[in-house]
Amino acid sequence: MLRQYELVEKVRAYDPEADEALINRAYVFSMKAHGAQLRASGDPYFSHPIEVAGILTDMKLDDETIVTAILHDTIEDTVATPEQIKNLFGEEVARLVDGVTKLSKVEAMTESERAAENLRKFLLALSGDIRVLLVKLADRLHNMRTLHHIPREEKRRRIARETMDIYAPLAERIGMYEMMKEMQTLAFQQLEPDAYASITRRLEQLHSSGGDAINRIGLNLQLHLSDHGLEAEVTGREKHPYSIWKKMAERHISFEQLSDVMAFRVIVEDDADVYRALGLIHQRWPMVPGRFKDFISTPKRNGYRSLHTTIIHDSNMRIEVQIRTRAMHEQAERGLAAHWAYKEGKPAADMQVPWINDLVEILDHADDPDELLEHTRMAMYQDRIFAFTPKGELIQLPKGATPVDFAYAVHTDLGDQTVGAKVNGRVVPLRTPLENGDQVDILASESQHPQPSWLRFVATGKARSAIRRFVRHKERDENIELGHKIFDDIVQRIDGKLPAKPLREAADRLMHGDEDALLMAVARKKLTDEAVMEAVLPGSTTERTGLLRRRRKKDKMPGQQSAISIKGLTPGVAFHLAECCHPIPGDRIVGVRGDDEAIDVHVIGCDKLASGEDADWIDLSWGEETDGGTAKIAIILRDVAGALGEMAGILGARDANIVNLHLENRDGSFHTFHVDVELHDLAHLHAIIAALRASDVVSQAERI
DSSP, rough: OOOOHHHHHHHHOOTTTTTTHHHHHHHHHHHHTTTTTOOOTTSTTHHHHHHHHHHHHHHHOHHHHHHHHHTHEEESSSSSHHHHHHHOOHHHHHHHHHHHOOOOOOOOOOOHHHHHHHHHHHHHHHHHHHHHHHHHHHHHHHHHHHGGOOHHHHHHHHHHHHIIIIHHHHHTTTTTHHHHHHHHHHHHHHHSHHHHHHHHHHHHHHHHHHSHHHHHHHHHEEEEEEEEOOEEEEEEEOOOOOHHHHHHHTTTTTTTOOOEEEEEEEEEHHHHHHHHHHHHHHHHOOOOTTTOTTTTSSTTTTTTOOEEEEEEEEESSSEEEEEEEEHHHHHHHHGGGGGHHHHHOOOGGGGGOOOHHHHHHHHOOOSSHHHHHHHHHHHHHOEEEEEOTOOOOEEEEETTTOOOHHHHEEEEHHHTTTEEHHHHHHETTOOOOOOTOBBBBEEEOOOOOOOOOGGTTTOOOHHHHHHHHHHHHHHHHHHHHHHHHHHHOOOOHHOOOOOOHHHHHHHHHHTTSHHHHHHHHEEESSHHHHHHEEEEHHTTTTTHHHHHHHHHHHHHOOSSSSSSOOOTTTTTEEEEEOOTTTTTBBBBBEEEEOOTSSSSEEETTOGGGGGOOOOOEEEEEETTTTEEEEEEEEEEESTTTTTHHHHHHHHHHHHHHEEEEEEEEEETTEEEEEEEEEEHHHHHHHHHHHHTTTTTEEEEEOOO
């Protein structure tokens, strides 16, 4: 653990103007506040915030950030209050400490809710000052270094998974690659202990059998550049275990098949020397096609700049080479901290990072804790691609992203209004995954709105949260409209003088806050008709309750009965043909007793039967005279003139009657329809589907 004078000296070494008294005061305050508290390792708890501060001094951060690190656990784990921190260390430090502090444990909150709310609080603080993130990352790094001291495996794995999903990608997003790699390695050790041990053992075997291969290859690279008049510093290393494991998983290969386990950095003086070094290396050793990346002409969103190439060295070994200037190397090693504010005379709060705005927008859209955590993990996903707008603007997206993700990355309004997309000048379906270097032109219309079907293929949290928000609002509006109709019908059945504002009266008496909330409750059948009537006009149901019940019982239909004959049922028992699977004559069927005592008739392969319900099945079969039923077919049509007419003609020519037609999805050049068709039996259905598939305008036809 760093002693008080050692910590001050480390800060003063890179920032002579640092407030020494402020750091000393924080050191003493934190030591007294934590008192006799111990960590799981048995060390004094006070050692943790000091080690976190030490990590930040290695990044050469300002004195306020160092003080925040020293104090970051005092409010959460001691009797210290925010007011004390503000009075003793100033408003700026108090704000930073509050941003890093997790929420107090509230009994009513689940573990998932607490994790989401802590993340929400942290991200909002981060949007105000990026130093909150730097302290949080250093805090998590030291916790990961001491994670093995926690006795409970479940807790270790939970912390490791959170680190892998959230904090390591956050470190990557601000360019702090060394911190990211250490976090990933420590988390990997907990999450996949067997794989970690196996890869570590094989790396040791490779090192022992290959001798000093890294130094030998590095010296070879350096001499080759020097012989051609280019002075460069070359260093090499083995890739860390998690990176190796990830490549093995992605490429479905064994450790022995993985060739590029070594990486070398070539550091030169200026940009021209970077490209000259690349030419000399490619001139001497063959490059591996598809493994060259130029992050200088197209930097990563976090500012990372470097050339990456993979070559086949003299020993037939593939090695990765990264070529950069010293300034680029400083940025790659320290990320955001390399441009710290005190060097440029700017307030730290002005140092905004563009992708933080996306995270804050996700906070606004997320409706529940699990959704927030899911979207944030997606936003932090590491593997990225680069695509371009028609004007040449670079948009960075996760692998698997589609034109819809691209549109939302440009602007939320553009995403909402997307109707189609051109990729490299060619119209493609909206679900098409984008590739590195694609130029994407989004086709938009003000009359368009987000489609629920987009949720099946979008890859970014921003797109998913915006689509879900629209779907929620649309469902809400539809429920309110339906509630209005039901409420008006209920009010018309009331005998007596109605109040001037019956809806307002009912909302107040039922304590639903506002009229829309009441209408949604009515639409969702959370309130009985009698309860609504009594709320509108107290006493209106007293004399009518019995009459209303008798009338409803008399008027209630016994279920969807038809003239079809089903064997296996007691004569007179009501049955429904289940709408989830639409059984038709020829299907093998079973019955399940429903809530209303009627029998629900399902196809034997219906997904609902496999959902785990414990209801008893009744073996059924169709009667000999049974003819006719309704089947649902999913038909994907090409977007050509007359396609819908040709589809209807095929159905009509084969004696099939369309009873319902719904446009389920419009995806570029293809339209998906769900069609309810009246037909004779299963053989009739198979003949219809075969005829549809034979048509040039039909891309696909399947029974639902």
